[in-house]
Amino acid sequence: MPFRIGIGYDVHPLVEGRKLIVGGVLIPSAFGVDGHSDADVLIHAIADALLGSLALGDIGHHFPPDNEKFKDLDSTIILASVFNLILQKGYTLGNLDAVVVLQKPKIAPYIDKMRERLAQVMQVNPDQISVKATTTEHLGFVGRSEGVAAYASVLVIKKA
Secondary structure, three states, X not given: OOEEEEEEEEEEEEEOOOOOEEOOEEOOOOOXXXXXXXXXXXXXXXXXXXXXXXXXXXXXXXXXXXXXXXXXXXXXXXHHHHHHHHHHOOEEEEEEEEEEEOXXXXXXXXXXXHHHHHHHHHOOOXXXXXXXXXXXXXXXXXXXXXXXXXXXXXXXXXXX
């Protein structure tokens, strides 16, 4: 097939004493994201979207949360590994569209840095990457600042 589409979703709780890393970018915050790796919710959603596009399982299959080898792992390593699988299958990124759902802090000032970092890890042009931010208007676990979520969709295209 000349192209494939994948979607990804991830969610993590927010806690004190952890760093807030989104899209490979450290964001100043009084609270961070809890998880086995560095818990970069955006990268995890992107990785799942990429894996899903070629029916390669999910991030938990490739990076099991009960494996101590992945404890506090920098999620850009996860993304680079997953993207390498995409390349090995003869595909590359057409485009990526993602949304981060976080009540606070506001991450809009960091979106260009995220796009640059994600593009660097996948060795693509930042113009192929869209990252948006939204809140839930104080509704639900995100609105109560208990967690953060991310959605990602990707189009991968067969390399010529």
